[in-house]
Amino acid sequence: MVNRGFWVTVVMALALILGMAACSVDEPPGAESGEMNSENSDGESEGDTDGSSAGDGPFTIGISLPAADHGWMGALIANAEEEAKKHDNVEYILHTANDPNKQTSDIEDLMTKGVDAIVMLPIETAALTPVADTVAEQGIPLVVVDREVNTESYRTYVGGDNYGIGFGNGKYLVEGLTEKNGEPRGRVVEITGVPSSVTDLRSQGFRDYLENYPDIEIVASQPGDFTREAALKATENILQANPEIDAIYSQDDDMTIGIVQAIRDAQRQDEMFIVSSGE
The missing domain is CATH 3.40.50.2300 (Response regulator)
Known part of the structure; x- marks a missing residue:
């Protein structure tokens, strides 16, 4: 990038x-x-x-x-x-x-x-x-x-190639799920940014890559507004509603800090991994 x-x-x-x-x-x-x-x-x-x-x-x-x-x-x-x-x-x-x-x-x-x-x-x-x-x-x-x-x-x-960023993140996530579960399958969460072309294109690229993997399910998608505070709250809500999560896709590395905190607070570090966009 x-x-x-x-x-x-x-x-x-x-x-x-x-x-x-x-x-x-x-x-x-x-x-x-x-x-x-x-x-x-x-x-x-x-x-x-x-x-x-x-x-x-x-x-x-x-x-x-x-x-x-x-x-x-x-x-x-x-x-x-x-x-x-x-x-x-x-x-x-x-x-x-x-x-x-x-x-x-x-x-x-x-x-x-x-x-x-x-x-x-x-x-x-x-x-x-x-x-x-x-x-x-x-x-x-x-x-x-x-x-x-x-x-x-x-x-x-x-601007950057935000569709390509999302597409590449999808590729990394599939590789991680294959290593974790022995095949490309799992329950995935997406934390997005603010309503903007960056958010839309990263999400579209990510989802387009996952289209070829029917056993990978996006179980939740919530905005983190490109801030760690909003991402923390969004992740807390998602963790409470979903007892099984294999991976989280974060559209921004600052949001990832909040996501990590939420996972640690819930003591679910060993359950999932994170793929993050960043600079």
Whole structure:
């Protein structure tokens, strides 16, 4: 799998290029330079930059990401800020949010501030599709990262092969069940992420691989929302309702931490194994 930390460099570069193509050098929009500030996870960070030049400017890039309640998301935010600092004529406005309504409001705020391009990682695919269309209608280049939106209004999408990830996880799970039970059979649980293209594609790939193994049954599937806390609760509920489980498929390694805790709390470590997607 491509290292997602690499995506930030690609996304920032794309946003810079798209922003330069969309604005006039004679009348560049954007906020005045200022000291870098930061607020909490539902707040906003603004900063001017220093380092290598990305061309004429100044340019302002709006960045909208989910809050850093996940290890990879925290790294993504940090890397986005670091990449922006490499360009002395680029300013950025970073918004993070905990729910789709807040993220939609954040993106509307970026449009109001006249940014030259927007980089967005949607919290949820369907919920963020309308505002993506609005960005396009305003003529602002949009770069979508990781989770897609249900529209082609964005200029560029940067993401991994999530169907392939799920398909590969299905393969590993079948191999594990064959080793455990002597043949590809067993009772399987799936812990999914938030409603998004990432979740849908990983689940579809996983299930497509299992279609060839009729003796493998998915007995439960619940969302873990890509957080260890939600995954812990989902797994606890599933363990209580299912006295026999052979394996659990986790769509995310942060959720896997919560899954492991639930299994240990139930003292069922010897009964099942976990196959996990991760970075």
